[in-house]
Amino acid sequence: MDRGTGPADKKRKTSWKKDPEAVKENILTIATEEFAAQGLAGANINEIAKRTATSKRMIYYYFGDKEGLYQHVLERVYSSLRNTEQALNVADLDPVPALRRLTEATFDSHVNNPQFIRLVMIENIHNAEYVKKSEIIPKLNKAIIDKLADVCERGKASGVLRQDADPLELHWMTSSASFYNVSNEATFSASFGNSLHTVEGQKRLRQRVVDMVLGAVVIGYQPNELHSN
Amino acid sequence: MDRGTGPADKKRKTSWKKDPEAVKENILTIATEEFAAQGLAGANINEIAKRTATSKRMIYYYFGDKEGLYQHVLERVYSSLRNTEQALNVADLDPVPALRRLTEATFDSHVNNPQFIRLVMIENIHNAEYVKKSEIIPKLNKAIIDKLADVCERGKASGVLRQDADPLELHWMTSSASFYNVSNEATFSASFGNSLHTVEGQKRLRQRVVDMVLGAVVIGYQPNELHSN
DNA sequence: ATTGCAATGTACCTGGGAGTTAATTTCGTG
DNA sequence: CACGAAATTAACTCCCAGGTACATTGCAAT
Secondary structure, eight states: OTTTTOOOOOOOOOOOOHHHHHHHHHHHHHHHHHHHHHHHHOOHHHHHHSSSSHHHHHHHHOOOHHHHHHHHHHHHHHHHHHHOOOOOOOTTSSSHHHHHHHHHHHHHHTTTTTHHHHHHHHHHHHHHHHHOOSSHHHHHHHHHHHHHHHHHHHHHHTSOOOOTTOOHHHHHHHHHHHHHHHHHHHHHHHHHHHHGGHHHHHHHHHHHHHHHHHHHHHOOOOOOOOOOO | OOOTTTSSOTOOOSSSOOOHHHHHHHHHHHHHHHHHHHHHHHHOOHHHHHHSSSSSHHHHHHSSSSHHHHHHHHHHHHHHHHHHHHHHHOTTTHHHHHHHHHHHHHHHHTTHHHHHHHHHHHHHHTTTHHHHHSSHHHHHHHHHHHHHHHHHHHHHTTTSSSHHHHHOHHHHHHHHHEEEEETTTHHHHHHOOOOGSSSHHHHHHHHHHHHHHHHHTTTOOOOOOOOOO
């Protein structure tokens, strides 16, 4: 080829560094953005490659094919979020404050991880096919349930929580509100205006969610009156 | 071609009927299934055409392009669901039963319209681009809010609802639970087992949702004790 | 019957995007 | 320092899916 054509070697890409881990991370970061933005079918490998510091060939080298890349992206983002959640310690709080804290944290972590939300939405469109295939995702999910189970036990023992309080149901209640808040913002705002998604609206909503969850399991719970706007 | 080959004319496609409306309906029905199942990028026009009683050419004839088809599908499914909702009359119920009824109906209508749910999920992946473009969808959404606003007014007047009860927030609370219940069934079940999505589980959940919503706005609301399993 | 437009059938074109091939470079190890 | 495995580059193939061209048929009105 024209390798070494003359002394005008200026644009020679010669000499690159070996750094597999950084390359993989770089690919995954960009791929996460693209899959979250466009979905599995919608994302474009050429586009992803173009945005990375490396080449398309490297994507196939490390991840096999598009689905393999997607699977890695999914597991990575799940791990990241669950790790964040796990950092929160409520073992030394009384049951009700603990529950309030967990609910608020879940609400906030969803707001702060829109990419996670979008990837889970996409996963659901695919009937959770790749979550089911994953070895690691199921393990990650146990932690949050365990934490809620502990709070439930303590709460029932001390008589502040209803006997029918259930950790899985609690997680469902918290998640449904927190998830929907982010996942459906676009259509909800388009349909009903964005008043619930302003800074003020989100504050109120967050409080409402806490009240809903606590109201469902705390005996005699009285929600705080919100200043009507 | 082999037009009119011999007297054995049994399977002859010759002589078709003109029936534009039926053709359009047929296309939209199949397209709804495909878009709901595969998403906008994932759906395949050839595949849709193959499953219709007509041809790809007809799809482009009536709907212009893939996006046009998707837009029609979306508007059709929105209309259908909102019409169902509108059929429910709660004007002659007292505020609390009315609210219970509306909540239950919303929960049920989501369960019964998974295609609608999936298309809205897909729409959110696309940042509600096509909902925003639509002329008709925004109009459809006013009805449900009006209904809730009426209930709120009556409830506040008679003193059974808290003064900070808000129709839009109520709709959000009801929708979030009802939507998530269907939209995230796949990942939720894959992560935590399907106990909430059995017939029994869904009964409990539906009751929980009603309790959460009523608990948030009805003064002194006491949820029913659920038989612990 | 002719004409004209809406509705339909068939075949084709084309670009883009997933995945590959093969050559080249790095760099640890004997 | 040679050599082989790992890492990387550049150019290529192939096929699928969105979209189109053009001919044909049904049908209503004159």
